[in-house]
Amino acid sequence: MAEIQNLESLQTPGAVFFIFGATGDLARRKLFPAIYSLYREGKLAEDFAVIGVARRPRTEDEFRDDLYNSIQEFCRYKVDDTTKWAQFAEHFAYKSLDINNVDGYHELRELTESVESRFDIPGNRLFYLALAPELFGSVSFNLQKGGMLESKGWHRLVIEKPFGYDLHSAQKLNEELNQVFKEEEIYRIDHYLGKEMVQNIEVIRFANAFFEPLWNNKHIANIQITLSETVGVEERGGYYDNSGALRDMGQNHMLQMLTMIAMEPPSRLYPEDIRDEKVKVLRSLRPFASGEEVKENVVRGQYIQGESKGKTLPGYREEDKVNPESNTETYFAAKVMVDNFRWAGVPFYIRTGKRLPVKTTEVVVEFKQMPTNVYLGQKHNLEPNLLVIRVNPMEGIYIKINAKKPGSESKIEPLAMEFCQSCQVGINSPEAYERLIHDAAQGDSTYFTRWDEVATAWAFVDRIAEAWAQNPADISRYAAGSWGPQEAEQLLANDGFHWWPVNGQDEDDVVWTAST
Numbered sequence: 046m047a048e049i050q051n052l053e054s055l056q057t058p059g060a061v062f063f064i065f066g067a068t069g070d071l072a073r074r075k076l077f078p079a080i081y082s083l084y085r086e087g088k089l090a091e092d093f094a095v096i097g098v099a100r101r102p103r104t105e106d107e108f109r110d111d112l113y114n115s116i117q118e119f120c121r122y123k124v125d126d127t128t129k130w131a132q133f134a135e136h137f138a139y140k141s142l143d144i145n146n147v148d149g150y151h152e153l154r155e156l157t158e159s160v161e162s163r164f165d166i167p168g169n170r171l172f173y174l175a176l177a178p179e180l181f182g183s184v185s186f187n188l189q190k191g192g193m194l195e196s197k198g199w200h201r202l203v204i205e206k207p208f209g210y211d212l213h214s215a216q217k218l219n220e221e222l223n224q225v226f227k228e229e230e231i232y233r234i235d236h237y238l239g240k241e242m243v244q245n246i247e248v249i250r251f252a253n254a255f256f257e258p259l260w261n262n263k264h265i266a267n268i269q270i271t272l273s274e275t276v277g278v279e280e281r282g283g284y285y286d287n288s289g290a291l292r293d294m295g296q297n298h299m300l301q302m303l304t305m306i307a308m309e310p311p312s313r314l315y316p317e318d319i320r321d322e323k324v325k326v327l328r329s330l331r332p333f334a335s336g337e338e339v340k341e342n343v344v345r346g347q348y349i350q351g352e353s354k355g356k357t358l359p360g361y362r363e364e365d366k367v368n369p370e371s372n373t374e375t376y377f378a379a380k381v382m383v384d385n386f387r388w389a390g391v392p393f394y395i396r397t398g399k400r401l402p403v404k405t406t407e408v409v410v411e412f413k414q415m416p417t418n419v420y421l422g423q424k425h426n427l428e429p430n431l432l433v434i435r436v437n438p439m440e441g442i443y444i445k446i447n448a449k450k451p452g453s454e455s456k457i458e459p460l461a462m463e464f465c466q467s468c469q470v471g472i473n474s475p476e477a478y479e480r481l482i483h484d485a486a487q488g489d490s491t492y493f494t495r496w497d498e499v500a501t502a503w504a505f506v507d508r509i510a511e512a513w514a515q516n517p518a519d520i521s522r523y524a525a526g527s528w529g530p531q532e533a534e535q536l537l538a539n540d541g542f543h544w545w546p547v548n549g550q551d552e553d554d555v556v557w558t559a560s561t
């Protein structure tokens with residue numbers, strides 16, 4: 046096994062990348078742009094090829110036109126040299142195939158072998174399933190039956206979320222996949238783990254002498270994780286109405302971020318060591334023992350019609366492909382406890398929602414107050430120190446400390462020491478999908494979720510979902526464009542805390558905007 050930092054700058058080994066679902070939204074918005082960025086940065090070996098698979102008929106030229114349009118619209122690099130573009134595009138082929146039809150895989154195999162021989166590719170094959178989850182099991186069986194796993198190189202399966210709907214369905218899916226692929230060949234995507242600043246949590250913690258000694262319940266009062274979105278459900282109402290915020294964001298992205306913050310330092314930076322530490326955190330989450338406990342600690346909400354920037358926004362029940370009587374949550378906030386020596390007594394407050402006022406992902410670490418306040422005589426209530434990690438779209442960190450106001454005799458004010466990575470250069474750090482496709486091709490599974498992590502996260506989330514299912518109509522409504530249900534404020538107020546403002550929420554606070 047290789048250490049992750051040694052792999053970063055390397056080119057991927059020669060391989061064929063299969064995109065199952067090549068005519069879909071994810072391929073167009075994320076996967077093709079990611080592959081092009083890797084190419085532009087010299088991170089793709091020359092002996093690479095991409096084979097798109099979906100049912101729709103496409104000639105090779107039509108497929109390459111789709112590719113071109115996707116890159117011009119969504120990639121951080123634009124095509125600016127037609128000769129180089131032609132050289133890149135000739136590595137792309139397309140196969141129209143219903144993935145349930147095993148006979149089609151024999152034709153896919155012929156196409157693959159001809160592409161491999163044309164570009165001298167050594168038989169390595171990476172299968173990216175950008176498909177509806179119901180199709181995951183069937184593709185893996187048919188890949189085997191169709192002889193697609195018989196080449197002499199490695200074979201890896203990259204799987205999109207959601208990995209199941211609950212623990213039971215996730216187990217079933219995993220068993221199906223395991224009949225064909227070994228655990229170490231399965232790369233379960235959680236695109237938050239590919240984000241620059243989520244990966245940076247580990248470095249901030251483990252490479253700075255002044256954070257790690259304080260990183261525990263002696264010095265930290267609480268931790269807040271916010272994933273707020275301005276968008277509604279867009280074209281994904283059908284999927285979302287069946288999923289809701291808890292399954293869509295909570296089981297995966299939010300709990301994964303929590304593990305990065307709470308895990309013990311691994312002794313080595315090997316993928317399995319890091320994932321071992323993360324799963325220990327998930328196992329330490331205090332399960333909610335009853336419906337009452339869920340009600341006390343978890344708030345759910347659904348947006349109704351509201352306003353943002355002078356525009357009227359529809360309510361969730363009016364969205365396309367959403368049941369007009371739906372009680373699916375588009376928001377949740379929870380108080381989560383991690384029952385281990387390091388974190389006993391420290392609440393982790395997590396919240397996410399659609400149609401909130403700003404798009405931002407942030408972690409706030411609130412430190413405990415000084416043991417005694419020597420400035421009280423001068424009527425100064427000291428603000429707690431904060432470490433804030435901004436994950437996206439703005440990236441960076443800042444620390445809030447108390448300092449003497451310059452020029453004044455005794456006034457103490459909180460000030461922010463900031464490092465805003467994205468303020469100067471615009472938002473141009475590699476997209477999560479670039480890193481993850483690169484890592485999967487390198488065989489580095491650090492930032493993919495291992496089965497035991499997925500299963501343990503589902504077990505935790507299932508208790509909440511089951512309690513909610515007992516009482517589906519017991520859900521708060523919040524106006525689109527607002528900060529969500531009032532109960533989410535109360536969740537922290539009960540413990541004497543409040544949500545700290547996130548980027549753009551409070552004009553007097555630390556607000557970052559990109560220059561480009």
Ligand SMILES: NC(=O)C1=CN([C@@H]2O[C@H](COP(=O)(O)OP(=O)(O)OC[C@H]3O[C@@H](n4cnc5c(N)ncnc54)[C@H](OP(=O)(O)O)[C@@H]3O)[C@@H](O)[C@H]2O)C=CC1
Nearest residue numbers: 066067068069070071099100101143144175176177205206
């Ligand atoms: N879009 C996004 O932003 C995100 C998506 N995801 C996940 O990625 C996956 C794909 O999502 P998305 O791209 O949005 O979905 P789309 O519905 O846009 O695309 C689905 C793709 O699957 C293909 N497909 C469907 N049925 C078959 C079949 N029987 N045989 C062959 N191909 C088939 C479709 O092509 P055709 O109709 O031509 O057959 C299409 O290319 C899902 O698991 C989703 O949850 C995860 C995070 C974000």
Ligand SMILES: O=C1O[C@H](COP(=O)(O)O)[C@@H](O)[C@H](O)[C@H]1O
Nearest residue numbers: 206236274276293294298406437
């Ligand atoms: O996985 C998902 O993530 C997006 C939010 O991702 P981000 O990178 O834009 O923060 C969310 O909109 C979507 O509902 C969910 O499926």
